[in-house]
Amino acid sequence: MTYEDAPEPLRALPSRMLSLLAMYADRLVSEGLAAEDARKWHYAALVALREHGPMSQAELSRRTGVYRSDMVAVVNELEERGHVERAPDPADRRRNVITMTTTGRRHLERLDELISGFQDDLLAPLTGPEREQFSALLARLLAHHSPRNTA
């Protein structure tokens, strides 16, 4: 927060505005999810599981962008809460197969609603078309800077 009086040249820097707004958005999401005893990586993992079915932690890691060393904790927490099950993969004994439970699926649906509400809060001052445009611009910038397209 703060920055009330940031000098103009600073205030107008896209990189700075981006950091500031991202910080705000992150806080919005994190605090909102905390109310459901969830963290944003929980959401990312659950969405991946819904989209692609059961998978190993390493694959979950690749799909969500969470390091596999950090994914350990995420899966631990989801397992504790009964949202996923972790079982050794009989086909490849290095792997764990992570499967979403029914509880997990219900939980995810709840999170879907919350997350969607946060997007509305975030974009509140924009009109419908402006939101589309903002998202589209973000997507283009990301596409340009992500490893896949930059390489």
Next chain:
Amino acid sequence: MTYEDAPEPLRALPSRMLSLLAMYADRLVSEGLAAEDARKWHYAALVALREHGPMSQAELSRRTGVYRSDMVAVVNELEERGHVERAPDPADRRRNVITMTTTGRRHLERLDELISGFQDDLLAPLTGPEREQFSALLARLLAHHSPRNTA
């Protein structure tokens, strides 16, 4: 990095795209500034000093958004490098007066160029009008969510 295969519903979330892009932008700036032995808060502080002249650490903190506890280190580093001078304020002995040196001013001019280049890198895929629009949308979102306007 990574996220190559993020499931669609995740990938399209504005809050997520924002975080990702901000991470990229931060890295761009931080690594670029490191080449000049600078950090982004150095830049913020120096810009504030140029705009408003000598001021206390607390005021610097308010103007840049850096906590005054963290501002101590920023001023230390700038002082070590000879970019600012720290002197007790005779008018108020609780305060330090931070003044930019000539060296600091030259350094800041160099940073100006670097920073401006990073903005270009960041916004590279967008056309001129698109950059304007993106900045304008960011500014509006920030204005809406910053404490001054939210209150």
Next chain:
DNA sequence: GCGGTTGCGTTAGTGAGACTAACGATGTAA
């Protein structure tokens, strides 16, 4: 004058996130 509050610089510490290194166990390929 005095007492209470507020602001200052500083130190220390928290909690989260991104990221690296290395491990033992397992699988794959030369």
Next chain:
DNA sequence: TTACATCGTTAGTCTCACTAACGCAACCGC
């Protein structure tokens, strides 16, 4: 079989935003 890659896991680094508390100095009401 030897060499290499992958997986889950532990541990640890660095940076950031943020809080708490400190001693000190200034200000306000009286």
